Amino acid sequence: MEHFESIALTTAPNPPSWWYRYVDDTHTKLERKFADEFTHHINNSDQHIKFTTEEEHDNALAFLDVETIRRPDGQIKTKVFRKSTHTDQYLHFTSNHPLVHKMGVVRTLHHRADLICSDPNDRLEEKTHINNTLHHSGYPSWAIKQATRTRKKAHTNSVQRNGNQKKVHVTAPYIKNLTEILQHTFRTYGVQLHARPFNTIRQLLVCPKDPTPSKDVCGPIYHIRCEGCGDNECKMDYIGETERSLQARVKEHRRPSCVTSEVSKHIHNDSPGHNFMVENVKILDREPDWFKRGIKEAMYIRTHKPTLNRDGGRYQLPRIRDNIKITHAQWC
Numbered sequence: 001m002e003h004f005e006s007i008a009l010t011t012a013p014n015p016p017s018w019w020y021r022y023v024d025d026t027h028t029k030l031e032r033k034f035a036d037e038f039t040h041h042i043n044n045s046d047q048h049i050k051f052t053t054e055e056e057h058d059n060a061l062a063f064l065d066v067e068t069i070r071r072p073d074g075q076i077k078t079k080v081f082r083k084s085t086h087t088d089q090y091l092h093f094t095s096n097h098p099l100v101h102k103m104g105v106v107r108t109l110h111h112r113a114d115l116i117c118s119d120p121n122d123r124l125e126e127k128t129h130i131n132n133t134l135h136h137s138g139y140p141s142w143a144i145k146q147a148t149r150t151r152k153k154a155h156t157n158s159v160q161r162n163g164n165q166k167k168v169h170v171t172a173p174y175i176k177n178l179t180e181i182l183q184h185t186f187r188t189y190g191v192q193l194h195a196r197p198f199n200t201i202r203q204l205l206v207c208p209k210d211p212t213p214s215k216d217v218c219g220p221i222y223h224i225r226c227e228g229c230g231d232n233e234c235k236m237d238y239i240g241e242t243e244r245s246l247q248a249r250v251k252e253h254r255r256p257s258c259v260t261s262e263v264s265k266h267i268h269n270d271s272p273g274h275n276f277m278v279e280n281v282k283i284l285d286r287e288p289d290w291f292k293r294g295i296k297e298a299m300y301i302r303t304h305k306p307t308l309n310r311d312g313g314r315y316q317l318p319r320i321r322d323n324i325k326i327t328h329a330q331w332c
C-alpha cells in the first residue's frame, strides 16, 4: 500500500490535502469537485487495488472509531464514533476475570474519550455515556472512580519504570481470589504475575487436527498397571515419562533384558508370568519440554505413589509440594 500510495498520490492531478490510512481504510480531504476524478485516478493506478468511497453526511464522516465533524466556522472537531449496530457490551464486572482486566476496560474507554474528543462538552458527554454503560455491565461506582483516578498515576509509573531495571514477568492461569493474593506476594519480590484465562472457548471447541493415537504420542507421562497372571491379581504400578513415543518406551518395558526398566524387572525377574496390556497404559499428561516433563512426572509420582517407582522421578520435588495433588489432565 505504501508503494501504491507513493505513486498514486504523486501522479494525481489534484491530490487531496490529507490522506490518512490505517491498513486498507483511508480518510482524505479534497475539494468536492475533484472527488470523482481522484477516485477514478486511484482506481486506475493498480489493477488489483480498488476503492469505494463514502462522502460526509451532515458535515460528519467516520474513520475507525473517530467521527470527524466539520464545524460552521470551517474548523474540524473529533469525537468517538460507534456504529449503529454497536451493543455497548463490555467485560461484565462479575465475570471470572482478574480485577485488573476490568479496571483496564474502564481506563481504556476513558483514555479513548480523552484522546479522541476535541470538544470538552463532547468529552463530558462521552464519559457520562461510558459510565452509564459500565453501570449496566455491573461496574460499581468505586471501580470506575478508582480506575480513572489511577489512570494518570499508572502512566507516569510505567514511564519511570521503563527507565529502571527490567521486571520479571510470569503468566499463570487465573484462579479467582488466589491469583490476587499471589500477585500481591510476587510483587514484593519484583515479579509481575499476569493472569490468563483458565479455559477458553477456543481451547474447548477448536481442535483442527485429528487426535494422535495414544501409542504415537510423544513426550507422555504414562501409568502402567501390572495385570498379574491368570487369577493372580497384581496391584503393582509404575509412572514414567519419555520424550519418544509411548509405543517405543513401552516396548522397552516389555523387553526381558532392559535393566533400566523397573517394569521389566518386575514382569521378568521378580514375578515371572505377570504382564500388562499396552492398550491399558494410561497417558496422564503430555509435555514436550524436557524440564517441565520431569517436574510433572515427579508430581504424578508424589500424588499416586506407584509401587514400582524406586524414587520420585528424575526431578527432585521439594517437600513444599507434599500437599499439592495433580490430577489426570485433559490433553488433545
Ligand SMILES: [Zn+2]
Binding pocket: 226, 227, 228, 234, 235, 236, 266, 271, 274, 275
Ligand atoms: Zn505384577
